[in-house]
Amino acid sequence: METLVQQVLDGLMIGAAYALMATGLTIIFGLMDVVNFAHGEFYMLAAFLLFQLSAVMGVPYFVALPVAVLSVGALGVVVQRTLVRRLRGGSRLNYLYATSIATIGLSIVLQNGAQLVWGAVPKSIPQPFPTEPILLAGVALSPVRLFILLTSIVVIAVLGIGLMRTLAGRMVRATFQDREAAALIGLPVDRIDALAFGGGTMLAALAGVLLGSAFQVYPTMGGLATLKAFTVVILGGMGSFPGAIAGGFLLGVSESMAAGYISAGLKDAIGFAVVVAVLMIRPTGLLPAVRRLR
């Protein structure tokens, strides 16, 4: 029973990071129809920036963390302004291929760039948390994992309130639902795109610094992360925020269970098998968006 609780908690921690990544992808896909293959590389880059700031330059962890996340968000805005924005035009299919190739190219540049700067040997971020686990009703909780879970939940909650209650959030949702109509009533859709791309990459960056603090940081860590985030997005329903969050936790917990009870080697395949199974029963995912996919 205690192992089961332990597996679920581990799954929830990983799942929280998946949910952050998937929410970022959903925002970018929902507004710009961009399947962002460089998402995991933003996640990797933020983890390396945190490593650089805290381990190499000696900046305190809780100062370095927001700096790393904001810098990667700024890079996301630059990428949207200089690259993604120029790919519009042509048929929908061509746009899908053009944005895929452009973001794949970007991911190759970032991944190999990181390898040139930091090398291929995995790095550890020194963490300010005590290593002594907190015992709670017989279940051991490591403080860093608790920090990851709580931070993710707080950020997702703030994001949800921001999207529902603030003017900027309403503008983003309006553009999300119908781009042409939003432009027609005078919303600056182009600037909303930049804001959303920056915000989406910041969510990936946050997942990166959080998981980077608990595990190791290396240049190729983004590859599998991107794929997992896609899985979550499809699992939950493309373009749906509740779906992305639910899908993230579902994938995290099912992977953790699979590793514990089936086989650690097959852990990474489970998510993809679950996706095929879900899509056979519900071709639009678990909690599909109300928005019509154009």
Add this chain to the structure above:
Amino acid sequence: MSARVRISLGLAVATGAAAALFIVDDAYLMRIATLGAIFAILALGLNLTAGHLGLFDFGYILYFGIGGYTTALLTLRAGWSWEAALVASVLMSVAVGLLVGVVVLRLRGPYFVIATFSFLTVAYYVAINWKEVTNGPLGLIGLPAPAFNLPAIGRVEALDPAGALAIALTGLLIAVAVVWRVVESGAGRAWHAIRDNEDLAASVGIDATAYAFLALAVSAGLGGLGGSIYAGYVGIVTPEIFAFGHMVNVLLMVVIGGTGTFLGPIVGAFLVETVPELLRVAESFRLPIFGLLLIAAILFAPQGVVSLRPWRALRAGRPRVPPVPPVEEGPA
């Protein structure tokens, strides 16, 4: 230049280049050309679904791996000859393609992308973990190299660089003939109709599902052909045959060359195989530069390199007229 003139010109250039390769007889160049030819078969196959039918098969390398593993198992465990195993590999890939199609062809857009990709990922992990059959991550080693005696030509062996290139180019010729045959037929026109407007195509009586299955079957068969030749050439099949890197490379070949064009995937395959080799002088900056080149290619040639018309810029005395934008279709 009309399409037919360009294709004849392309074939003439290709024949010349192949002849030059055999005359120069440099093992390194022939190795690059052999891999280029094998991947051109795959790019042609992926282009059937991604370019002509309009469904982005992001798990296409699945059929490459199925072809490779079928060939390896039949030659190593059952003692078949490579030629017989090649035929079986193509048939096996087609069968797997049809089965995958039952699930994925109900899906469209990004769902299709991720569902096909999921099949590829599951295959990768099965290949790693099903040790009794696939020998796990170590893979199947020591495939017999294809070798046959041909009348008038003599002995062709894959161990010899020229022999391997000849085998790969023969495979590419078969793929070109198959693709030409289906794309220039009623099936090709049906695919284009489905790609451009599926509802409209259905309304004039085109059975989208049947034609989609046909595209998937032919493209899977070409994947199996490429996988079988690749397995015979490198002599080893590991789970890495299902690697994401192969998938990205084949996709790049199709899109950089020109999706939905005839020559594009072939040109793209040789470009994507050659450019990283040329960049070896840049040493550790090789891959970052390659990534930047991809971004530049998609910004400056969004329809693929075969859509570029450099001779138009060269015509003297004529002002360059920007292309007329296509008329927006709307309700009449």
